[in-house]
Amino acid sequence: MGTILQTKDLTKKFGDFTANDKINLTVEEGEIKAIVGENGAGKSTLMNMLYRQLEPTSGEIYLRGQPIEFNSPRDAIQHGIGMVHQHFMLVPSFKVYENILLGTELAHDKLRFLVDHKKEQQECAELIKRYGFDLDVNEVVENLSVGQQQKIEILKMLYRNVDILILDEPTSVLTPQEVDELLLQLKELKAQGKTIILITHKLREVMQVSDSVTVIKKGQIIGNVKTSETNEAELAQMMVGRKVLLTVQNDHIGQESPEVIYTVNDLTTNNTYGNIVVDHVSFEIKKGEIYGIAGVEGNGQSELVKLLSGMMEATGGTVHYKGEEITNLWADELRKLGIAIIPEDRYAQGLCKEMSLSANSIAGSTTSDAFKKNGIFDFKRIRQHCQELIDHYQIRIAEFEGNVSQLSGGNAQKLIIAREMNRQPDLLIASQPTRGVDIGAIEFIHQQILDFRNSGGAVLLISSELSEVMSLSDRIGVMYKGKILGEVDPLETSETEIGLLMAGTIPQEAVVYEK
Amino acid sequence: MKSNETLRNILNSVLPVLLALLIGAILILAIGENPLEAYGIMFGKSLFTLRGLTNTLHAAGPLLLTGAAIAITFRAGLFNMGVEGQLLIGGFMAGLVGAYLHIGNPLLHKLVAFAVGASVGVLFALIPALLRAYFRVDEMVVTLTLNYVMMTILEYLSSGPFRDQGAGYVTTPTIDSSAMFTRFGSTRLTPFFLIALLLFGILWFLNTKTEFGYKIEAIGKNPEFSEATGLRVRKSIIMLILVSGAIAGFAGAGHMMSQEYKYTLSFSGVTGLGWDGMLVSLLGSHSPLGIIISSIFYSALKTGADNINMYTSIPKEIVAVIEGIIILFLSIRFLNERFGLLEKLSKKKGEKNEPAL
Structure with missing residues (x-):
């Protein structure tokens, strides 16, 4: 197998800022190439240039040795390069096959101005079968889970016969089970001869599935390695430029303090459309304890944090802190009482x-x-x-x-x-505390949270990074569709068990909350 | 970084003025007059003679306040376009207090008139404030249209129930002399200018040194952040529009007691003091010092118009042309501030202009 895709001194500048600096990337045919780097390292810029959503400032791209010049993503697809974006581009009210064929509808044999739905369904069903996906072509997209929607995005590209599939942070929205399924699927596609470029910052997945890894830092390639010849720690070191602890030392002292400092009881609220987004949520946090909330994003965690930090009003339920009712207090009043708040979106809510x-x-x-x-x-x-x-x-x-x-x-x-x-403070509410920050800062932030807990503080940790919740928390509540579906002990549970809860299934071993 | 920004702000304000004067100069040349001479007379007479300067300062008083009324909401990302209407009702009601309540004591009479003027300004501003805070109705549209409602209501009141029957034109009765500000010597300047300056100073202080100013800045720059840090955004929005209305009403009352003495249909002049205030605020980049300078500059332009008429053969309308051009340039800037016009344009252009591979 030879080189399928190569870039030569590919550079992209935004004004004075160089996002990609003379990138020389080589992708072999039929391999899974992982591109890793911290947020803002320039991974997405590089991919967007390959897919022609961005025009390079200078440099060339070679496809099978031939210099190529794309003008649009459509052009890229015709050359056999397809991309699955982090945020899906699907029509929610359309059926699966309609989404797959969007823009390339099959016309009726006789009546050319009509779409031949039967033929479309047939072709899509065959496509799904050929690549071993598990999907019903007639299902409406909005009824599907995120993992299934992602499959449609992949199928869209496969239908258009791409040879190279680029996936941008594909696992960030998936449950652990869905992640495993996706990784298997990628291996299957590789077996069928496709070349896959995987952009990610999750090193575990890189180790699991890729053949080779390219590390990007500050817009430059700082290393090309074979996956079999490296390990997570080494990759992390390359990404950050120094040795980092991937997981902070958590002794789980869980000081057996009986003193409950924070009690949330039956907390409920609606969003502006009148849908219940937080549904009778109850939990309590003791002094010297980290209570983690895990869940796939969009299951009410954001709204729960807003409720607890004085940015949204509860329609039912109560919050007690040190024996005092604090339901629906304003953010400054909460802070005066000794509650620290790290909001979900640091530039929208945390800072101006x-x-x-x-x-x-x-x-x-x-x-x-x-x-x-x-x-x-x-x-x-x-x-x-x-x-x-x-x-x-x-x-x-x-x-x-x-x-x-x-x-x-x-x-x-x-x-x-x-x-x-x-x-x-005596209580810390930390929502997505390490989202989008570099590994070095993650280490620092985790240490801060643990030190605070160890000195007797209570912490509510909400994060969509399961590994973060697992390694820091003393107890974990899993949220699904606005409810806390179950509570688990991170020392005794497995990712599988949490994964099931995240997907809405209650495994028998889990402690199920009364509500 | 900071000084760079200030420089850009100054340039942003000075450039439209210079361009407008340049275009005005071309027109003056076309008439066959010397533009330098014309501008020399215009600004010389309105700024560098005692009479001209005091006239200019006198006219700048209300502008200072309407400019502040606009700036204060602007900085919070709000657009109170109803300053004109709030000023009119403030002036009208102060006029009624001056003419119908024979209080006698000059100080008390003026205080009551000011209080009434500011209060009706607040009441009138309550409509857009509540609509905005509770129903998210765009305050720009509401305040803008309510101006015309207020103009029409006042036209009815002043030509009907409150018309001075003895006058040969539509006007309310002249206010008592106890409600009139006395002039300094032979100038037209009155203590109202000093009061306006003082009020302006207080606003400046509140804006830069207190929680009030922090709130305005935070809400203007990032409402969600303000909410997350516990600033009551909704309450603050209501309060700010009301404060703006109060300042506008106060300005109207002052204009009544220092200049007009009665409510006529041309109470606030041709363009209107509220509209002029918007221009002043934009020209001064909503900054305190900027507003002081721009309000004096703008009123110099207005008083200068009479001199141009008197000493040259250029029609005084040339000043209206210059004003119009300044407004045109400033509105481009306003659109840019509110909707990011330039950014959008340059973005599109940038994408196209990039060299192909």
Whole structure:
């Protein structure tokens, strides 16, 4: 087998910023090539150039030794390169076969202006059978699970006879079982002669399925290795540029403190369309305990966090903290009581990008007198406070007087954590605390959370990264369709068991919540 | 980074003015007059003579406040376009207080008139504020259209129930002398200008040194962040529109007691003080210092128009042309601020212009 796809000095610049710097990538025919790198390393930019959604600033792409020039994704598909995006591009109200054939409808033999649905269904059924997928062509897409929708995206490309399939972070929306299924499917496609390029930052999957790995860092390729000759730790080190602990040391001390500090009881709310999104959720957290909430994204976790952090109103149920009812209190009132909040989306809710570092460092405390003198802001004290946070939490900044927009994702998140933890809270609500931050910062953030727990703090951890919830939590509640379906002990459970709960099935061993 | 931004802001404001003056100069040349001489007379007479300068400052008083009324909402990402209507009702009601309540005590009379003017401004602003906060009705549309409703209502009131029957034109009765501001010497300047300046200073202080200003900035720049940090966004939006209405009503009352003394159909001038305030605020980049400079510049332009008429053969309409051109340039900037016009345009262009492989 020879080289199927090659890039030569491929470069993409956005203004002064070089997203891809002279990338020389080689993909062999019939292999599964993993491209790994931290968020913002330039993986997606590279793929978007191969798929012609972005035009390279300079450099060439060779397909089977021939220089190619695509003008559009359609062009790329015709040349045999197909891409499955992280966010699906499907018509929810259409059936499976209609989505697969969207844009290439089969005309009726005699009446050319009509679509031959029968023929379409037949062809799709054959396609599904040929590649060993498990799908009903007549199912309406909106009724399908995320994993099944992803299969349609893959089938769309296979129908168009692509030889190279690019998948951009395909597993981020899947349950563990669906991930396993997808990886098997990819191996099957490889066996049928397809070449697969897998973009991911999950090293476990890379080790499981790929043949070779290319590591990208800051827009440059810093390593090409055979998967069989490397390991997760080495790849992580290449990605970050230093040795990192993939999992922090969690002793699970779980201080057998009987004191319950936070009780959520039957909490319920509707979204703006009137649908119940948080459905009678109950749990309690003790001092010195991390309570994790796992689940596939979109099962009510975001809304639960909003409810608990004063951004959404509950229609039913109560929240008690230290024996006091705090249901539907405002965010600043919660903070005054000693609750630290790390919101889900750091730039939408956690920080204001266009405001200064020091203005952001007092967010949530502006109603208190801590930073005022006679009701007027004491800017000297505020600056001092901000400088203390920066020093103590080692936040890397470019300009003290500048805005938050100068910070990298990891440092922005550190600023939020610094601000929240500096208030000496007793409870921490952390939602997706490491989303989109580099591995180095993940290590730091995990350590902060564990240190806080070890010093007697209570933590509510909501994350869609199952490994994060598993390694940090003392107890885990799994959310499905707005409910906490079951509660498990991370030391005794398996990914399989949690996976089943995430998919809505209640395994017998799991402790099922009364509700 | 910060100083760069300030520089750009200044350039953003100065450039439209210079361009407008340039185009005006071409028109003056076409008439056969010397533009430098014309501009020299216009600004010389309105800024560098005692009489001209005091006239200019006198006219800048209400503009300072309407500009502030607009800027305060603008910074919070809100658009109170109803300053004109709020100013009219404020002025009208202050006029009624001045003419019908014979309080006698000059200080008390003016205080009552100010209080009434500001209060009706608030009440009138309550409509868009509540619609916006509770039903998410775009406040720009509501405030804009309500101006015309208010104009029509006041036209009816001043030509019907409250018409001064002795006058040969539509007007309310003249206010008592106890409600009139006395002028400084032979100038037209009154203490109202100082009051306006003081009020402006207080707003500036609140804006930069207190929680109030933090709120405005945070809500304007990121409402979701504001909500997440516990700022009551809905309450703040209501409060801000009401404060804006109060300032506008106050400005109307001041204009009544320092300049007009009665409500006529041309109470707030040809373009209208509320609309002028919008221009002033945009021209001053919604910053306090900017608004002070732009309100004085703008009123110099207006007082200068009379001088141009008097000392040259150029029709005074040239000033209206210049004003119009400034508005045109500023509205481009406004559209850009609100809808990211330039960004969208340059993005499209950028995509096309990129060199092919």
